[in-house]
Amino acid sequence: MRTSQMLIPTLREVPADAEIESHKLLLRAGMITKLVSGIYSFLPLGYRILMKIEQIIREEMARSEAQELVMSALRPAEGYQSSGRWDVFGPEMFKLKDRHGRDFCLGPTHEEIFAEVAKSTIKSYKSLPMILYQIQTKYRDERRPRFGLMRSREFVMKDAYSFGKDANDLDISYKSMYDAYCRIFDRQGLDYMVVDADTGAMGGSGSQEFMVKSYAGEDVIAYCEKCGYAANSEKAECLLDNEDDIISSESLYKPMEKISTPGMKTVEEATQFLNCDAKDLVKTLLYKADDKIVAALVRGDRELNETKLRNYLGCTELQMADAETVSEITGADVGFAGPVGLDIDLILDLEVAHMKNFVVGANETGYHLINVNINRDFKASAIRDIRTIAEGDICPQCRGSIKVDRGIEVGHIFKLGTKYSEAAGCAYIDENGKEQYMVMGSYGIGVTRLVAAIVEQNNDENGIVWPLSVAPYHVAVVPINTAEGPQMDTAQRIYNELLDAGVEAILDDRKERPGVRFKDLDLIGIPIRITVGRKVSDDIVEYKCRKTGKVVELSSTQAIEKVKKQIL
RNA sequence: CGGGAUGUAGCGCAGCUUGGUAGCGCACUUGCUUCGGGAGCAAGGGGUCGCAGGUUCAAAUCCUGUCAUCCCGACCA
Structure with missing residues (x-):
């Protein structure tokens, strides 16, 4: 093609609403244009890249004997209702009604829909295992779309689903998809990492994410260079620093004291005022878990891991309690909550459970308690790993030192089990003529997000440097x-x-x-x-x-x- | 959903404090001179100043409301 006839609307100046490199460059290079927040059009050059990426995916999926099909993005509500995800997704799903008032949505992901297809088309164990996939536009009404193609409301996803007789079949399909993903991302010239991940709303027994290393990534990954352990920080398990040190001896307990700490609401203020370390203080965080209020306690210098807390509580909604609720429960302003005398469930981080003579809020505005000790001064309802791993922490696999980096999630593979096949009644007839639920896996690749991820890793001061495999033209x-x-x-x-x-x-x-x-x-x-x-x-x-x-x-x-x- | 910021030509911005009917750079059109890393000169075209009310003789400018966009957080396969 002659460029004089091509639509290449490059921009000399950076559009004001672009923040990260890939977003700026894709706009400047005339590859995409924004329609509304989180929805973009692909112009000719950008579309060629998208098609190149899709083609690589198709080739590698074929090599793993996965079969492509395509479904409507417009879905009736029923499928999602029977699995419960109509409500789980909630406002995240673009919902609409037809002229008869029947509920529809624009599909955010298709586990239950594929289960229905498998139910009606696959009958015998002889066909299993089988992998089906599609490359299709997905819709999620994100609360906060951002960074251009990185988190958009309309995006192209390759979603594959495996159907097997049993756990062994699932393992075979899972491995096959894992390998296909490695080939795909290798061919696209990406520097990526495979990490253990939380299964979140998807459910299932295990999952891994393919993370493209980038400072622009929204996920935090923890990894160990010594043994190769890698996990999403939501998932990464935190061990105790020194197991020997934790034998608590009650004889060392000092008497608890109430100290006036006027206006010292934050950990920093309180520790400075009391002349102690953040490691000597315990934060008491009040959360609203569905309809119940609970307290989560972590060391002053640690971050609470909401994913871990949510998984422990088994709740769907988890959010920090508002100031009003906090004062109602604790009788004090925000910043002075503590476990002593608090009549709600207290979930302690592992680390907290082994602290002695620590500082907490007194549940009275302007006061803290010092030399507080577990069991003597309050009782824990549960002791769990609920904090977020940090740089320098102990590797849960080899006790080496953990490193922390940011990553862009471009692929996610799940061992789902029978959650969706049961909901859809997706069963096959086994060798003995008995009905069995199919064991499913689900495997996603964010195709449009990949465009952004590739740009993040391949650019210089002059613009984008496409790898040959996905370049719009050679x-x-x-x-x-x-x-x-x-x-x-x-x-x-x-x-x-x-x-x-x-x-x-x-x-x-x-x-x-x-x-x-x-x-x-x-x-x-x-x-x-x-x-x-x-x-x-x-x-x-x-x-x-x-x-x-x-x-x-x-x-x-x-x-x-x-x-x-x-x-x- | 909480906090913050911004909406003026396709893009980047000024003008707003102190109301007087809109401007700059880039891009676009035409002509001439140029032609190896975003040329120069000249002449042009393009804007209901996000939208709706209000104040005023007069509103881009002041007031109220509303919508949109971006950032931080929360949230999320």
């Missing part, structure tokens, strides 16, 4: 002076020969100064540029690599050969 042929016959003729000939050889080439014939065209081609990230300039009279052209910036002078034939070698 080569741009640029005649410096489009008005000069010999330059144009040679450029045209090279372009034609590349096309004939099956190379995806564009001819930059725009009536712009060379600098403008160079800047644009760098911005949109075409991997190879062949420049036809003055030396055309000696049949010399330039071959430039976008990634390295290296330029070599070659004859036109050599340049064509070099391209073919790179690409085909």
